[in-house]
Amino acid sequence: QVQLQESGPGLVxxxxxxSLTCTVSDGSITTYYYYWTWIRQSPGKGLEWMGAIDSxxxxxxxMGAIDSxxxxxxxxxxxxxxxxxxxxxxQFTLQLSSVTPEDxxxxxxxxxxxxxxDVWGQGTQVTVSS
Numbered sequence: 001q002v003q004l005q006e007s008g009p010g011l012v013x014x015x016x017x018x019s020l021t022c023t024v025s026d027g028s029i030t031t032y033y034y035y036w037t038w039i040r041q042s043p044g045k046g047l048e049w050m051g052a053i054d055s056x057x058x059x060x061x062x063m064g065a066i067d068s069x070x071x072x073x074x075x076x077x078x079x080x081x082x083x084x085x086x087x088x089x090x091q092f093t094l095q096l097s098s099v100t101p102e103d104x105x106x107x108x109x110x111x112x113x114x115x116x117x118d119v120w121g122q123g124t125q126v127t128v129s130s
Contacts, residue, residue, distance in 0.1 A: 002027030022109030
């Protein structure tokens with residue numbers, strides 16, 4: 001069963017960039033049609049979908065596109081969010097720039113498989129404070 005583990009600093013200063021890494025084990029982030037996702041939950045708010053990166057090749061395999069992926073972002077966060085992946089390390093990362101205390105939350109990485117099932121890591125608390 002695929003396991004996911006978030007890692008990164010628990011405290012970030014305002015205006016800095018938050019960077020989190022999700023390490024995937026017992027599965028590959030290059031598996032087709034999986035969406036590797038970041039969400040967060042902050043006090044008083046519900047779950048917020050931040051974005052995802054897929055393991056594309058969809059239709060491009062015949063062209064030898066063995067390392068292409070597409071990213072998808074929550075429109076409200078798009079200007080500050082970047083998701084990337086390191087296939088050699090089987091990791092994907094989240095960067096959120098210009099953070100404010102409102103970005104304080106528990107951040108989760110996970111994936112959605114081709115039949116719509118979601119699996120999440122245990123989450124990591126990130127506090128934005130000076």
